[in-house]
Amino acid sequence: MATHRIQITVNGEAKEGQVESRLLLVHFLRENLRLTGTHIGCDTSHCGACTVLLDGQPVKSCTFLAVQADGHQITTVEGLEQNGKLHPVQEGFWEKHGLQCGFCTPGMMLTSCALLNRNRNPSEAEIREAISGNLCRCTGYVNIVKAVQYAAEKLQKEEAHA
Amino acid sequence: MIPSSFDYHAPATLAEAVALLGKYPEDAKVLSGGQSLLPLLKLRLGQAGHLIDIGKIPGLEYIKEEGGMLRIGGRTRESALERSEIVQKRYPILVDTAKVIADPIVRNLATVGGNLAHGDPGNDHPATMLALGAQVVAMGKSGERVIPIDKFFLGLFRTALQPDEILTEIRIPAPVEGSGGAYVKLERKVGDYATAASAAYVVIGTQGFVERAGIGLTNLGPTPIKATAAEKYLIGKKPETAALAEAARIAAQATEPSADRRGAVEYKREMARVLTGRALKKAVERAGGK
Known part of the structure; x- marks a missing residue:
């Protein structure tokens, strides 16, 4: 073989x-x-x-x-974490309680990172479409969407200050 | 889940890939996006001794209009198709179709050529390509040949491709004045195969009569279905509500669905009628007919 x-x-x-x-x-x-x-x-x-x-x-x-x-x-x-600092998406999941059991979280976060890399200001519908291939069986989607929105705002602010 | 053993090959050119397929007749499979093939191997629904990965061969991913046709490279990813500017602008039926294939993550790997070459009647591109009158290009040891899409699907998971041929390109006639198409799918949830789906394409002449019609149906029989009787019925008609409804009724008669967890035979046939009606209406609207 x-x-x-x-x-x-x-x-x-x-x-x-x-x-x-x-x-x-x-x-x-x-x-x-x-x-x-x-x-x-x-x-x-x-x-x-x-x-x-x-x-x-x-x-x-x-x-x-x-x-x-x-x-x-x-x-x-x-x-995702760089130099001991959480990625804005990770911070968003922390701040907005974007997880319950946490099993889907790594996949959710990576998909969210890719979305935000190509679209810094996604609508709720665009976020939901992007994560439609990631299942959360705790059905915590409301907070997951909020977490991605948090990350989007944070990234936009960071860029405005840069 | 772990697939049964196979040997992986990554040829650098199409010629090498074709030679490898010829070297292992009946025991080699082409690996394109792998989003149908790998699950099938993992579930051990199928086996292959050799996977010939075309992923390292340059020049198989492109979308361009040339010579009155849209040419799509066989390994073009579904995500590239749905985000392509030219496709969004001129071929909305392809966006309809790509967007309902599996889910966005799968579409980053899944390929247009693979969706056709797999020969699965549950796949979405076949119906659309049947409606559009597409052609596929197959590369084999004696060179290229062009296969009209209505001669391509021979049976369940069986296509006109020879074991040593690779689907390298899909060709779609460029839109003409008064043409429009749409794909409408009913699925239980994101990522599911269609309970039923219908692709419709119409060309409406300057006098307001249908000059060309194409209707393709997904997951409603052992192969993708071209609803030829319904297409013929529409020719020369004004694309009005009653005529579209009658065409949809005739299209549904061409289906041979089987009962499964997605529904009973009668239900699927009825959905074929409803969805064909909706696809036709949308196609006519896009054609500027109403």
Whole structure:
């Protein structure tokens, strides 16, 4: 059986691995790199708990092979905090109580980051559309939307001051 | 869930990819976006000894108008299609369609070519392409060939593609004066396959009569359905309420749905009628007919 030498930049750091063809990216992240912030929920491409950013775009890491990520940039929830400071999206989820059990939160936050990167001022409808591939079974969507709105305002303010 | 073992290949060119497919006849699958293939392998509904990833081949993702046609590269992501300016401006039926495929995260990987080549009657692009009279380009060992979309879907998960062919491009006739199209889908929740869905395309002549009509139906039979009797009925008619309703009724008769958790046969057939009526109405509005 073929294995492959892969190189992936994960949260800004170059990582290497020797992987089987069928190894899913989520398993590579969780088991090989021990980055367990990326969750496995449904395992059938529905729930979005395993969402990571692939070159800045949210993808479901349970439906992507580790070997496909060779040569690409991956961001997981562990990569959001910078220099001990929470990302505005993380701060938003904290301030607005955007989570109950927390299981969907890493995926929700990464999807929200990607949304805010391409649209700094999304409407409520745009936020709800963007996170429609991330399921929160606590049904905490009202506060999740508020958390993203908080982050959008914070990012806009930071940019106005910069 | 872990798929059963396979060998992964990442050819750098189309020619290499075609050669690899030829090397493992019956045992290789093309990996494009992987959003249908990988779930299928994980659930072990299917198996493949070799996955030929076309993800590293340059020049397969583009959207451009050229020679009176919209040309979409086979590996173009659904998210690129729905955000494309030219598509938003001139092909709103494609935006209707892309936006209801799976969910926004899946659409960052899922590809237009994959949606067609998978041959799943529950996929959304087939109906739209049938309505629009699209063509697909297949690359094999003896070169390229062009397949009209109404000759493409042969059965459940079966298409006209040979085992060593790769779908490289989709060609859609550019809109003409008085043309319009729409796709309307009924789904239980975001990300679900259609309970029923209908794509409609019309060309209305300067005298106000329908000159061309295309109707495609999703998940209402073992293959995507082209409702040819309903299309024929509309030709030469004024696109008014009664005629559109009658076309929708005829279209529903062409369906062969099966009962499942999305509904009973009678319900799905009725939804085919309702949704075709809505798609036609919207297509006519977009054509400037009303």
